Amino acid sequence: MGLSNKIENTKSYAGLMSLRWWLLAIAGAWALDYVLPSMLSPYIFQILVLAGINVILSVSLNLVNGFTGQFSMGHAGFMAVGGYLSAFLTTSLVEHRPDLMIDPATGELLGTAVIFYFGSLILGGVAATLVGYIVGLPSLRLRGDYLAIVTLGFGEIIRVILLNTDAVGGARGLSGIKQFTNFGWVFTFVVITVFCVWRVVHSAHGRVLQSIREDEIAATAMGVNTTQGKVRAFAMGAFFAGVAGGLFAHYLTTLNPGTFDFNRSFEVIIMVVLGGMGSISGSVVAAIVLTVLKEALRPLQQYTGVDLRMVIYALVLIIMMLARPKGIFGTKEIGDLFRGRKKVKGDLT
Template structure:
C-alpha cells in the first residue's frame, strides 16, 4: 500500500465510521445489532494486532488478553476517577486520552514480555507469554485499587460504533503500513529464517520486541474500548481462553494475512450470536471447528496465496 493511497483509504474508513455512527443515532438502530458490531470491531483490533506478533513475525504469543486487560483497566480507572467532574464536551477528549494511556501502558508491558524473546522460541515462548498473561490477571484479581475479584463497575458507556470502527481502521492501517514499509520487510524475514535475517544485517531481537510493543499497544486500546462498551470489567474475562479466542481468529484468517484476519474476526464474533439458539452445543461446535480447521485447512480459511511457513 503506497503512503498517499493508504492515507486516503484511512480517511475514507474513518469518515464512513463516523457517518455510520451518525446514522445509528439518527435512526435509532437496534441496540443488540449495534453491540455486536462494536464487539466485531474490538475483535478486529485484537486479531489484527496479534497477527503482527504471531503472523508477520512468526512468534507465538498466548498472552494477548493480558495486554488487553492492562489497557482496559487503565482506561477504565482513568475515566472513573476523572470522569465525575468532567463536562460533557470534554468527554471524548478524556476517553481518547484514557484509551491512549491504556495503549501506552500495555505497550510498556509488551516491552517487558517481548524481552524474553531474546532467548526463547517456539513452545517456550508460547508458555512464557501465557504465564505473563496469567500473572497480569492474578495481579488485577488481588489489587484492591482495581476492585479485586469483583472488578470495576459503573464505567461510562462511551464506546460507540464510530470509535470502534475508527480505531479498527486505524489499527489495520497502522499495522499494514508498518509491515509494508522498508523497515517492516524485516518482520517476515525474521519469521522465515532468523539466522538468514541476522546474516543480512537485520536485528531479530529488535523486530521481535517491536512486534510485541506495537501489538500490545493496539490490544491495550481494544481493552479500553471493551471496558467502555461492557461498562463492567472482571479479571476472569481476561483469562487464557480469551487469548485462545484471539489466536483462533488469526489462524482462521491465515497467519500474516490481514484481510483474512479481519474477515475471521468478524465471522467469529457473529458465529456465537448466530448459534445462540443452540447455546448448549455452541462451545462444543466451536472446539470442533478449531480441530476440523486444523485438519482440513491449517493455512487458514481465507488464505489463497502461496503458502507461507506458519
C-alpha cells in the same frame, strides 16, 4: 520467493496506502454512527461494536502470530492492562475532578470529556506496550516457543495482580465506568489499526518481520536484528490490544478479573489462524464472521445446555492445522483472489 511476492503486493495496493482513503473511512464511520442507531436494533449495533473490537484484536495479533511467526497467547492480558488502566483513569477523573467531565447543570458528560477518554485509551495502550516489552523481551531473545508459555503465564499473573489490587476493586471488579465507546470510536480505531499494521507489514520493517518468520537463522545471517524485530512487533501488537481493552471497558461499563480470561485470548487466536496467518483482510473477515457466529450459536448453546462453541473451535483449529495450515486466506489478501495472480512456483511460505 514468498518474500518477493510480498514486495510485488506492495505496489499493487498503492491506492490503499494513501492516507486520504483512510480518513474518509473514519469520517464515514462517524456519519454512520448518527444514522445507524435509528436503522438497526440495539442488539445488532452491539454486535457491530464487538466485531470492531475483535477486528482490532485479531489484526494486531496477526502482526505477531502471523507475520512474525511468533506465538503469543496473551492478548487478553494486554487487553486487561489497557482496559483496567483506561477505565481506572476515567472513573477517577469523574470522581475527583467532576468539573472536567460532567456538566453540573444536566449531570451528563461534557463534550470535552472525550478528550480525556481518548487520552486514557492511548495511555492504556502505552501501558500495555511497556508491559509487553517487559514480558516479551526475555522469551523473544530465545529461539523456540517460550513466548507461548510466558504469555499464558502473563495472563495468570495479571489476573492474580488484579484480584489483589483494591484500587481497581479486587475480586469485585471495577464498575461505574462511563460508556464512552460507540461505533464511531471503535471504527476509528479499527481503521487506525488496520492502517498501521498494513503500513508496517508493507514496509522494510515488515519484510524484516517476515524474514524472521520464514527462517530466523537465515535472517540473522543476513544481518537482521531478529530480537529487535520480534520485540517491536510484539510491543505494537500489545499497544493495539491495550487500546481494544480500553474500548471494551468503556463499552461494558463494568470489569472484573475474569473479563479478560484465557478464552478471550483463544478467540483471538482462532480468528487469526482461521483468517490466515499473514493475511490482514483474512483476520478482519474472520473476526467479523466469528463474532456473528458466536451470537448465532447462542440459541444452540441454550438448547443443549453446554458450551459446544469451544469444542467446535478446538476441533476446527486441529483440523485446520492438518488440512490447511496457513488458514483460509493463507498469506493472501482478499484482493489477490480477484486478481487471478499467477502462483509463484516453489513458494517458501
